[in-house]
Amino acid sequence: EVDGGERGVHAFLHVNTEEALAVAREVDSIRAAGGDDAPALHPLAGVPIAIKDLIVTVGQPTTAGSRILEGWHSPYDATVIKKIRAAKLPILGKTNLDEFAMGSSTEHSAFGPTRNPWDLDRIPGGSGGGSAAAVAAFEAPLALGTDTGGSIRQPGAVTGTVGVKPTYGAVSRYGAIAMASSLDQIGPVSRTVLDSALLQELVGGHDPFDSTSLADPFDTLVAAAKSGAGSGLEGLRIGVVQELGGEGYQAGVENRFHEALELLKGAGAQIVEVSCPNFKYALGAYYLIMPSEVSSNLAKFDGVRYGLRVLPQDGPMTIERVMAATRAAGFGDEAKRRIILGTYALSAGYYDAYYGSAQKVRTLIQRDFDAAFAQADVLISPTAPTTAFRLGEKLDDPLAMYLNDVATIPANLAGVPGLSLPGGLADEDGLPVGIQLLAPAREDARLYRVGAALE
Numbered sequence: 001e002v003d004g005g006e007r008g009v010h011a012f013l014h015v016n017t018e019e020a021l022a023v024a025r026e027v028d029s030i031r032a033a034g035g036d037d038a039p040a041l042h043p044l045a046g047v048p049i050a051i052k053d054l055i056v057t058v059g060q061p062t063t064a065g066s067r068i069l070e071g072w073h074s075p076y077d078a079t080v081i082k083k084i085r086a087a088k089l090p091i092l093g094k095t096n097l098d099e100f101a102m103g104s105s106t107e108h109s110a111f112g113p114t115r116n117p118w119d120l121d122r123i124p125g126g127s128g129g130g131s132a133a134a135v136a137a138f139e140a141p142l143a144l145g146t147d148t149g150g151s152i153r154q155p156g157a158v159t160g161t162v163g164v165k166p167t168y169g170a171v172s173r174y175g176a177i178a179m180a181s182s183l184d185q186i187g188p189v190s191r192t193v194l195d196s197a198l199l200q201e202l203v204g205g206h207d208p209f210d211s212t213s214l215a216d217p218f219d220t221l222v223a224a225a226k227s228g229a230g231s232g233l234e235g236l237r238i239g240v241v242q243e244l245g246g247e248g249y250q251a252g253v254e255n256r257f258h259e260a261l262e263l264l265k266g267a268g269a270q271i272v273e274v275s276c277p278n279f280k281y282a283l284g285a286y287y288l289i290m291p292s293e294v295s296s297n298l299a300k301f302d303g304v305r306y307g308l309r310v311l312p313q314d315g316p317m318t319i320e321r322v323m324a325a326t327r328a329a330g331f332g333d334e335a336k337r338r339i340i341l342g343t344y345a346l347s348a349g350y351y352d353a354y355y356g357s358a359q360k361v362r363t364l365i366q367r368d369f370d371a372a373f374a375q376a377d378v379l380i381s382p383t384a385p386t387t388a389f390r391l392g393e394k395l396d397d398p399l400a401m402y403l404n405d406v407a408t409i410p411a412n413l414a415g416v417p418g419l420s421l422p423g424g425l426a427d428e429d430g431l432p433v434g435i436q437l438l439a440p441a442r443e444d445a446r447l448y449r450v451g452a453a454l455e
């Protein structure tokens with residue numbers, strides 16, 4: 001069942017049954033054969049995985065949640081997909097998302113929304129609502145997402161799953177359709193912290209095909225998660241970010257958050273308060289930088305190179321008019337809104353006032369992080385200010401939708417890693433609350449250690 005199916009959750013846009021079964025059978029037969037010369041299997045071999053449909057795959061469609069890619073098939077696999085195939089994880093299919101990963105609810109998908117398995121009237125977060133819902137509904141034990149401003153962590157929070165945005169450059173972006181290239185990161189979605197560590201370690205590491213890929217191997221994540229589970233946190237300083245809480249945060253979210261702090265204290269960690277005064281400008285800077293990059297990245301969908309081509313109904317058949325007709329029909333409202341915003345912000349005469357200022361704010365936010373990490377080893381906050389809202393509730397109010405990303409966006413602007421893990425259910429609505437941990441760039445292992453200790 002695919003269309004609006006999966007008992008109403010609609011996490012998948014495409015299900016890849018035959019290929020997934022073939023891989024599962026291959027792993028079974030390798031295991032059954034056993035013996036000393038049997039090929040060594042990766043610990044995740046045979047574990048099925050769902051892939052956000054922004055990541056390109058050979059043999060299955062890739063839609064980015066948009067009509068504009070209609071009929072397009074990728075001629076190559078993303079680097080993360082190559083690694084997943086080599087480790088023999090059966091790929092279950094491609095999951096739903098907001099068009100080109102723009103949104104916080106998965107309602108901006110051209111193929112209909114995904115629903116939250118905890119309550120089908122609620123959103124599963126976004127943009128990676130499909131990956132999070134697939135894991136939360138026990139359709140898949142693992143998934144991949146992409147996180148530009150929170151699209152792995154916020155869906156994780158509102159569906160009670162674990163979601164990680166690695167350090168910028170820790171996982172190759174080769175084959176992730178670009179939304180905002182300086183912010184995008186691929187990362188894992190799972191039910192446990194250890195599972196995410198296994199998946200990030202598998203798909204991460206240096207890739208010559210991504211010029212922003214770091215040289216670091218990121219090969220101590222699994223060991224960190226294992227060492228953290230059930231262990232003490234003596235000597236660890238955990239910084240509570242003053243600006244990510246209080247006004248605008250739901251009471252039930254704050255209650256679970258304070259409970260998490262008590263648990264960490266009980267495990268021996270020292271809780272300190274840190275202040276990041278420039279975080280209040282993060283949302284504003286993000287909604288200038290991100291659309292600027294979007295307007296540039298989405299320029300390639302011109303009706304010639306990829307997917308959909310719409311010919312003008314009347315008048316002259318010029319390239320400009322084919323492009324305009326294709327883009328008018330192929331892009332949804334949110335994509336158009338951001339392309340227009342970005343084009344405006346980058347135009348001559350406005351560049352310094354908007355894009356230039358936003359880049360300066362970005363530097364200030366990085367400095368806030370540096371100062372905070374001088375006082376604490378790990379920072380902590382609620383992942384999202386509220387639990388899952390109702391479908392339709394924020395659809396006509398883009399600003400209200402954007403506000404849901406207030407706690408996740410700073411990490412993307414600074415390139416630091418963030419992990420969201422379940423923190424229990426909010427008292428007032430019984431819905432999952434997410435706890436976010438943040439670490440300095442390249443210190444992803446620290447997140448897995450503390451995450452596993454808190455789990």
Ligand code: GLN
Nearest residue numbers: 101103147148149150151
């Ligand atoms: N919700 C944010 C946005 O709409 C983040 C999206 C993302 O991380 N891909 O831009």
